[in-house]
Amino acid sequence: MTEFELITALTARLPTNDFVVRGAGDDCAVLELGSPGTQTLLKTDAVVEGIHFLPETEPARVGHKALARALSDIAAMGGTPTAALISLGLPRQFDPQRIQELYRGLNRLAARYQVAVVGGETTTNPERLWISVTVLGTVPRGQALLRSGAKMGDALFVTGELGGSLLGKHLDFEPRLDEGRWLAESGRVHAMMDVSDGLAGDLGHLLTASGGLGADLWAAALPISPAAKEQARQSDLSKPARVAALSDGEDFELVFAVPPGQAVPLLDGWKARFPQVRLSCIGKITAEPGIRLRTEDGIRPLNMKGYEHFS
Amino acid sequence: MTEFELITALTARLPTNDFVVRGAGDDCAVLELGSPGTQTLLKTDAVVEGIHFLPETEPARVGHKALARALSDIAAMGGTPTAALISLGLPRQFDPQRIQELYRGLNRLAARYQVAVVGGETTTNPERLWISVTVLGTVPRGQALLRSGAKMGDALFVTGELGGSLLGKHLDFEPRLDEGRWLAESGRVHAMMDVSDGLAGDLGHLLTASGGLGADLWAAALPISPAAKEQARQSDLSKPARVAALSDGEDFELVFAVPPGQAVPLLDGWKARFPQVRLSCIGKITAEPGIRLRTEDGIRPLNMKGYEHFS
Known part of the structure; x- marks a missing residue:
């Protein structure tokens, strides 16, 4: 079973409810949370040392990239990002200055788009730095651009x-x-x-x-x-x-x-x-x-x- | 610098905006997204193989735990969970059945509380399984229970x-x-x-x-x-x-x-x-x-x- 087949199997039977406008399978999930004019977008995305960046990559650029990837998914729906949560997996020996630099890059991008960083958590990932970013955004009701609307001749x-x-x-x-x-x-x-x-x-x-x-x-x-x-x-x-x-x-x-x-x-x-x-x-x-x-x-x-x- | 000192330094200067009622430092972030009666709660939490569970732990229990931890934070605010996103870091050699069992435990708990699982993403974490869960919830306006309201004599x-x-x-x-x-x-x-x-x-x-x-x-x-x-x-x-x-x-x-x-x-x-x-x-x-x-x-x-x- 490939990773793609696994994901297909997993997403085929996820629990849902009446708040969900669009679940798994688009750039973001779209939720209806009772705001009269807007719908809510939700996206999570991770970057991992050795895969998305290298140990020697400047940490401010790593922080920028970690947030920018999730913001790109908000962009792909036509939305506006509102808030971000950061989940860090720290190697056993970590350099605090590296993490502070990473946050500097991330915060600078967040501030540029008025995105609030509203918390997150830190845990241990012994072998490599892990940064998981969740972004919440909004989009005017009915304006979210999905993957599914293309028409013949477009x-x-x-x-x-x-x-x-x-x-x-x-x-x-x-x-x-x-x-x-x-x-x-x-x-x-x-x-x-x-x-x-x-x-x-x-x-x-x-x-x-x-x-x-x-x-x-x-x-x-x-x-x-x-x-x-x-x-x-x-x-x-x-x-x-x-x-x-x-x-x-x-x-x-x-x-x-x-x-x-x-x-x-x-x-x-x-x-x-x-x-x-x-x-x-x-x-x-x-x-x-x-x-x-x-x-x-x-x-x-x-x-x-x-x-x-x-x- | 300890991890606690690092977190204190990082959270001291996070970008914010007018949507934020409560940012980092409580069980969940509290956001104001324009719904007349409710506020939005947001929490992310990760469990890592070898730290929060063992390679031999039954995967359905791992999935249960991964979601239950974040739901506990929603509970701690007095909120109701609405939707969850799952971010998986898969070891290079992974057993698809293990991941499907993990999702079975997670989905069962989600369904019990009418939580929609609205997507997530999969990446590689070569040495160990990583499961990051983000939960969005709601709470009636002004009813969120914070850590900060205790009074002398309580x-x-x-x-x-x-x-x-x-x-x-x-x-x-x-x-x-x-x-x-x-x-x-x-x-x-x-x-x-x-x-x-x-x-x-x-x-x-x-x-x-x-x-x-x-x-x-x-x-x-x-x-x-x-x-x-x-x-x-x-x-x-x-x-x-x-x-x-x-x-x-x-x-x-x-x-x-x-x-x-x-x-x-x-x-x-x-x-x-x-x-x-x-x-x-x-x-x-x-x-x-x-x-x-x-x-x-x-x-x-x-x-x-x-x-x-x-x-």
Whole structure:
């Protein structure tokens, strides 16, 4: 049984109640807690030493990343973060200054978005530092952007640039909170999620959640980051930059679907509001399941890892 | 710098905002999210293999404990749990059936209290299983019972029996949710918290939060559990049962302070409502700081570990 199969089995039969608008399976849970105008978003996310950061990573960047990941999920719903809880697993020998630096990075990001850090707890994780962050956010009633609303013919957009995040962006990225909220308020977006595990794989989740649709992507339209190109240059063994843009994890950009007639007004509005942030129309939603990449050589199926299938 | 000093330093300068009624430093955070009648409670808590449970502990009991600990904190505020998020750190080689059993125990407890499990996430923690649980709850506006409201002269009560939890209760305890809510609704309670790190130490936190008050405890009134006595019998090296009742962790009972004139009506009401749950008046709040134990031999200061100081 793979981890994915395990998660599928576990989430198939979770207890629920009348407060739940959306449970497991989206970027955040959506709850209805009786506030007249708003719904509540809830997300938890962990970073682990040796997996999401290294022992020598500057601790302020680790703290930034730990919170930014969860904020990116709030952004992906079009929400506003309100409060965060931090759960720390400390190695037996820990350097207090390292933890204080970590909090400095985390608190600085929290303060920038008016997120209150309302507590948490500390326990022991003997071999490695563990930081688990829970974020509570709000979204105007009915405005939360789910993964499940994409429609056949929708135009697909992605913010920023993709690939090569490991060269630095994964530690320093800014969660797309302003952009996510603007998109939700625009009323033009059918479905949205954040790109955390690679565009090809994450888009696959959005298509599955939207009822088993597919997508055609245009290779020439993919916003390949300079880091993805740099990474490809560094070694002959690296994957090509385009594959990196389709498959590298930790981009923390937003991918979303809008009705075709809304694509141009949305792009115009975006350029006026976020002139410094690239927004790319990368393809369209199709009735035929699966993801395909259109290049100068034709159109071919993509796998979840962003590689083209050659038949 | 000790872990306690670190936490004090970290929590001294956390970002806050207008949504926060109570941040770090109580059993739960209390938030004001715009619901007319209720406030929101938020708590996160983790259990770690080798620390809070053993590799051979039945996984359903581990799942029960992981959720019950956080529910105990909701109980300590007088709240009602609504939703939970689970963050799992899986060792490299994990047994899927172990995780499914863990969820079975967790889900069973969640269903008993109508708590929705609304998602979470899975990552790798190579050496040991890690389970982090976040619980969101609600409490009628202004009814949350904080640690900080105790007054000089208040009678001190504790639910259930104390000590020896490691013999089994730490895995199987029932969070005192019905009792906590009943106490909050009674309007008679000044301050409350759950006893998770030993009565002497936790009561010390309540007294500090209430402005540096103290307490006199009556040794003969302490509800010493049969497990604490059994543990003391098992080995000459064990601490005496009374010390265990004052210091053993993971009791997950509630300790609370009520005005002296309310003590008898509260006890009467309790016996009618919870005839099967022991409630003990164990002492009183004093203006003089520190905790003292009154025995047949006189009155002596107690340290945080529940041992008496002999001068």
